[in-house]
Amino acid sequence: MKSHAMPATHDIDAVALDRATLDEAALARLSELDPTGATGLVGRVLKTYALSLERLVDDFSRARADGRHDVLRRVAHTLKSSSSSVGAAEFAALCVQVEAAMGVPENAESSALLDALMIESQRVARAVQARLATD
Amino acid sequence: MQLNADPAVTGLEVRPRVLLVDDDQVNLMLTAAALRERGFEVVEADSGDRALELLEQRPTDVLVLDAVMPGRDGFEVCRTLRATEGLEHLPVLMLTGLDDNESINRAFEAGASDFFAKSQQWSLLAGRLHYLLRAARTRQELERSKAKLARAQDLARMGSFDWRRQGSGTGPGSFALSPEGLRVFGLPNATLVSLRQLLRMVPGAERHGLMRILRDVMNTASVLTTDVPVTLRDGRSRIVHAEAEPEYNEHGQCVGYAGIVQDVTDRRIAEDRIRHLANFDALTGLPNRRQLIWRAERALDAARRIGHQVALLMIDVDRFKVINDTLGHAAGDDLLVEVARRLRSCVRHSDQVMEGALESIGSRSHRTLEAVGRLGGDEFVALLPEVGGEEDAERVAGRMLESMRDPIFVGGQECFVTGSVGIALFPRDGASVADLLRNSDVAMYSVKSAGRNALALYTPHLSGRGREKLELESALHKAIERNELVLHYQPKIDVRSARMVGVEALMRWQRGGTLVPPGDFIPLAEETGLIIPLSEWALREAARQAKVWSLSFGFADSVAVNLPNRLFERSDLVEHIHQAVSTYGVPHRSIQLEITETGLMRDLQNVIPSLHRLNEIGVEISIDDFGTGYSSLAYLTTLPISEVKIDRSFVRDLGITPQSSAVGTANIALARSLGLRVIAEGVENLRQMEVLHRLGCGVMQGFLFSRPIPPDDLETWLKTTVLPRRAPWIGQANALEVSENQRRLSPGAVA
Numbered sequence: 001m002k003s004h005a006m007p008a009t010h011d012i013d014a015v016a017l018d019r020a021t022l023d024e025a026a027l028a029r030l031s032e033l034d035p036t037g038a039t040g041l042v043g044r045v046l047k048t049y050a051l052s053l054e055r056l057v058d059d060f061s062r063a064r065a066d067g068r069h070d071v072l073r074r075v076a077h078t079l080k081s082s083s084s085s086v087g088a089a090e091f092a093a094l095c096v097q098v099e100a101a102m103g104v105p106e107n108a109e110s111s112a113l114l115d116a117l118m119i120e121s122q123r124v125a126r127a128v129q130a131r132l133a134t135d
Numbered sequence: 136m137q138l139n140a141d142p143a144v145t146g147l148e149v150r151p152r153v154l155l156v157d158d159d160q161v162n163l164m165l166t167a168a169a170l171r172e173r174g175f176e177v178v179e180a181d182s183g184d185r186a187l188e189l190l191e192q193r194p195t196d197v198l199v200l201d202a203v204m205p206g207r208d209g210f211e212v213c214r215t216l217r218a219t220e221g222l223e224h225l226p227v228l229m230l231t232g233l234d235d236n237e238s239i240n241r242a243f244e245a246g247a248s249d250f251f252a253k254s255q256q257w258s259l260l261a262g263r264l265h266y267l268l269r270a271a272r273t274r275q276e277l278e279r280s281k282a283k284l285a286r287a288q289d290l291a292r293m294g295s296f297d298w299r300r301q302g303s304g305t306g307p308g309s310f311a312l313s314p315e316g317l318r319v320f321g322l323p324n325a326t327l328v329s330l331r332q333l334l335r336m337v338p339g340a341e342r343h344g345l346m347r348i349l350r351d352v353m354n355t356a357s358v359l360t361t362d363v364p365v366t367l368r369d370g371r372s373r374i375v376h377a378e379a380e381p382e383y384n385e386h387g388q389c390v391g392y393a394g395i396v397q398d399v400t401d402r403r404i405a406e407d408r409i410r411h412l413a414n415f416d417a418l419t420g421l422p423n424r425r426q427l428i429w430r431a432e433r434a435l436d437a438a439r440r441i442g443h444q445v446a447l448l449m450i451d452v453d454r455f456k457v458i459n460d461t462l463g464h465a466a467g468d469d470l471l472v473e474v475a476r477r478l479r480s481c482v483r484h485s486d487q488v489m490e491g492a493l494e495s496i497g498s499r500s501h502r503t504l505e506a507v508g509r510l511g512g513d514e515f516v517a518l519l520p521e522v523g524g525e526e527d528a529e530r531v532a533g534r535m536l537e538s539m540r541d542p543i544f545v546g547g548q549e550c551f552v553t554g555s556v557g558i559a560l561f562p563r564d565g566a567s568v569a570d571l572l573r574n575s576d577v578a579m580y581s582v583k584s585a586g587r588n589a590l591a592l593y594t595p596h597l598s599g600r601g602r603e604k605l606e607l608e609s610a611l612h613k614a615i616e617r618n619e620l621v622l623h624y625q626p627k628i629d630v631r632s633a634r635m636v637g638v639e640a641l642m643r644w645q646r647g648g649t650l651v652p653p654g655d656f657i658p659l660a661e662e663t664g665l666i667i668p669l670s671e672w673a674l675r676e677a678a679r680q681a682k683v684w685s686l687s688f689g690f691a692d693s694v695a696v697n698l699p700n701r702l703f704e705r706s707d708l709v710e711h712i713h714q715a716v717s718t719y720g721v722p723h724r725s726i727q728l729e730i731t732e733t734g735l736m737r738d739l740q741n742v743i744p745s746l747h748r749l750n751e752i753g754v755e756i757s758i759d760d761f762g763t764g765y766s767s768l769a770y771l772t773t774l775p776i777s778e779v780k781i782d783r784s785f786v787r788d789l790g791i792t793p794q795s796s797a798v799g800t801a802n803i804a805l806a807r808s809l810g811l812r813v814i815a816e817g818v819e820n821l822r823q824m825e826v827l828h829r830l831g832c833g834v835m836q837g838f839l840f841s842r843p844i845p846p847d848d849l850e851t852w853l854k855t856t857v858l859p860r861r862a863p864w865i866g867q868a869n870a871l872e873v874s875e876n877q878r879r880l881s882p883g884a885v886a
Binding site for chain 1: 158159160161162164165168169172203205232253255257
């Protein structure tokens with residue numbers, strides 16, 4: 001949770017930090033699936049992830065406003081495994097927590113957790129964009 | 136579902152077809168890439184609905200299914216395809232969260248084959264899929280072999296059953312019959328049937344026996360194998376073969392039986408039919424030779440044990456051959472069937488033998504061996520397994536002869552048949568079945584020789600006549616049937632014109648590879664009376680040959696057939712000849728009859744009427760061996776005779792002794808003065824020919840011209856000798872003709 005308070009910036013340091021948000025080892029595992037890079041798998045996966053993240057975070061915001069805990073739970077469920085796959089380990093961990101929390105009605109109003117997820121999602125989105133821009 | 140073949144079996148690398156379903160595009164992409172990398176052919180679907188669509192469209196070996204998805208989730212997809220025909224057994228791997236116990240349970244309830252926690256351990260995922268595919272393949276093979284077994288059982292009208300006895304630890308006694316088994320008993324599929332209900336399908340008497348067998352088998356925990364007659368609900372009777380083995384629990388106690396039931400009705404019918412064909416004569420339904428010998432051997436065993444006598448009666452239908460030839464084979468068969476029926480009614484004939492009881496001491500079951508059997512042709516045998524003595528056997532034989540006397544209506548007319556019966560007794564006349572058969576045969580032939588239509592007991596004296604002669608006689612009896620008789624023909628030559636003017640038919644017997652000359656069998660045929668059927672055959676054959684020659688080279692002369700005088704005594708001779716010539720469409724004059732002078736004179740009064748009738752219908756009579764007997768000249772002038780044949784003994788001595796020339800001259804002169812044709816036989820050289828010609832005999836036969844030859848050779852002989860006028864005697868004959876003409880023309884000739 002080291003970058004929660006970090007504003008969205010586009011300076012060099014910030015880009016470097018955002019890149020660090022994605023676990024290199026996980027990304028290396030992705031590359032193993034396309035060792036020669038012939039199919040551009042890593043790039044395609046990241047692009048797909050970025051699009052799905054954007055859409056799902058929108059869904060998440062709307063569900064939060066509408067108080068739809070079931071949708072929140074499903075979005076968290078979907079995001080956790082793909083985020084883990086692209087190396088967004090902290091974000092994936094947040095998704096696990098949210099999914100679990102939304103399954104229990106008395107934990108439903110844990111707004112701090114939901115805030116944290118929203119903020120981390122932006123960091124991950126930036127990190128992905130940064131990776132796509134440089135790779 | 137059609138699984139791609141196992142590479143381990145086929146040796147070919149086949150990519151298993153995976154349908155991957157995940158709503159998360161990233162996961163879908165990654166998992167697909169990982170599986171492709173590991174040799175799978177992957178099709179992706181991002182929703183449950185899309186997955187179901189693709190499953191319908193393309194063959195899939197394994198489904199990898201995300202459990203939690205929006206819309207139709209993985210559980211629902213799984214449930215749907217488990218209810219879809221053809222997809223019930225598709226292997227499904229459900230992808231769940233790492234600690235998602237709830238999903239794991241739901242996955243199994245929905246019918247998933249296995250689950251896999253989502254992770255990036257791709258090799259583990261691939262290994263799990265290979266394992267699933269192998270299990271599915273094994274399952275499919277099992278299904279196939281089960282289906283094959285069911286099909287095979289169905290084809291074999293076989294089914295399986297399982298019976299658990301009460302208190303065997305598996306609850307109350309239970310009985311289960313497979314669908315194929317239900318079909319064996321004619322019951323609809325899925326019928327619930329108890330063992331008791333099945334037993335009730337067995338008819339009463341057999342049911343008690345079956346219950347006893349079942350109790351014995353169960354008490355000793357032994358293997359059950361038995362055939363049971365059952366009556367199905369629709370009333371059909373079937374035979375069910377049941378075979379079962381005991382099953383044991385872990386304590387070694389028999390807890391029940393597992394086995395098969397099979398409808399063996401058709402097999403049983405076929406077996407019975409085969410047994411029947413092997414043991415019974417197809418025409419008459421009587422036991423055949425094999426069955427009769429088997430019975431006779433059993434009867435001798437019993438007789439040796441108990442010490443009584445056995446009788447074997449050999450019965451032959453008299454003149455069956457004539458009936459067969461005149462009325463046709465179908466009528467002959469009808470006659471045999473009727474004779475069989477009558478003979479059978481003369482004994483206590485049993486079709487079935489109480490085989491099991493034959494060995495038991497004190498039992499009289501050997502009496503069930505009593506039967507009449509057919510050995511073949513018109514030969515029947517009666518086996519009397521216990522007789523008090525020869526009188527018993529004679530009584531039965533007498534009944535048989537009596538039973539045959541009533542006319543039999545076959546081929547549109549009444550036939551009168553008689554039989555000849557020979558009797559041999561065990562142990563007196565033979566110790567084995569073969570001896571008894573042979574000796575009853577000898578006795579039967581003695582009846583035939585003595586004029587048929589009677590019975591005779593075997594006596595050693597009958598065999599004393601000489602085995603060779605007996606065998607010859609027995610073989611001669613069958614010679615006509617077997618087409619062993621042939622006629623050879625010797626041409627009669629008119630030496631003046633050097634033309635053939637007729638032939639004499641001479642009988643030969645083709646026995647095995649040798650040609651038996653008439654001297655070796657005609658006397659025996661005379662003695663036994665066989666000469667009658669032999670002569671009758673010769674008349675038919677001569678008529679047939681006359682027709683064949685008339686068609687092939689215009690033969691229009693006559694074929695002379697030698698007849699014994701006893702045939703002339705028969706009132707049906709004229710009718711017989713008429714039938715022979717009519718059958719082949721030749722005129723009556725095609726047949727000429729030769730009767731010896733001695734034969735004619737011996738029984739002149741009885742023969743004369745036949746001679747007149749024959750003459751009326753155009754059949755010429757020739758007196759054979761003329762000059763050897765003591766012909767009454769007075770009779771010769773009145774008899775309807777056309778020709779006399781100078782005996783060979785006079786011809787042989789012609790030109791050697793003056794006496795023979797004198798007798799020859801006298802004979803020829805006598806015949807000529809009576810207006811008869813004269814023919815000389817046994818002419819062997821040109822000198823004899825020349826003398827005979829000079830004496831006024833122009834027609835001759837003998838080796839000088841030709842030996843008796845087969846019919847085909849006669850045609851060749853005509854073509855190669857007579858027509859080209861090549862033989863020496865033709866030259867001589869011409870010379871004689873010339874000198875004769877000169878003699879007539881010379882002024883000093885005596886007219």
